[in-house]
Amino acid sequence: MSNATVVKRVVRGSPHRDSVETWDFVVDLLTQGKSGAKRDELLSVAGIASSILTDMAPKDAAIVVECKGPRTRIYCLYNEDAIDGSDAKEDSLGFDPLEGEWFISLPCPKDDLAWVERALKAKSTRITARDMASKLGSDSTEDSKKAAADFSFDASEFLKS
Numbered sequence: 587m588s589n590a591t592v593v594k595r596v597v598r599g600s601p602h603r604d605s606v607e608t609w610d611f612v613v614d615l616l617t618q619g620k621s622g623a624k625r626d627e628l629l630s631v632a633g634i635a636s637s638i639l640t641d642m643a644p645k646d647a648a649i650v651v652e653c654k655g656p657r658t659r660i661y662c663l664y665n666e667d668a669i670d671g672s673d674a675k676e677d678s679l680g681f682d683p684l685e686g687e688w689f690i691s692l693p694c695p696k697d698d699l700a701w702v703e704r705a706l707k708a709k710s711t712r713i714t715a716r717d718m719a720s721k722l723g724s725d726s727t728e729d730s731k732k733a734a735a736d737f738s739f740d741a742s743e744f745l746k747s
Contacts, residue, residue, distance in 0.1 A: 591656035647693030654686030693718035
């Protein structure tokens, strides 16, 4: 899942769109307007995602989408920037951002992280939260090395039948 290609989108949030409308826009962007299980899973966390959007977490920390293809980073504009919209990049993606095994990491204020993680876990195994101060999704080689070092695989669990 660690692709070298990163695609960035910048979505207009509040007050241009309220948090629910912003999440709906993100869902449409990621599902390319198609209905089905992926869309249903994304919509199942709408209340939780809307809370994160209300807290303006994706202003400086991306919503990170990983799949078989390029990594997608989604930021939001707020206040005057959302009204002006000149920095927005809301055009559709030229690939399926949910192709193959996909995962989404939502940035979250540290004070809300515990309840957000619990709430997301109850609805999805693919959509998780992280402290918005973490560097997930950055282009830093150090971050990639740390992520690789933190990865572990328990083959005994895999081989159970």
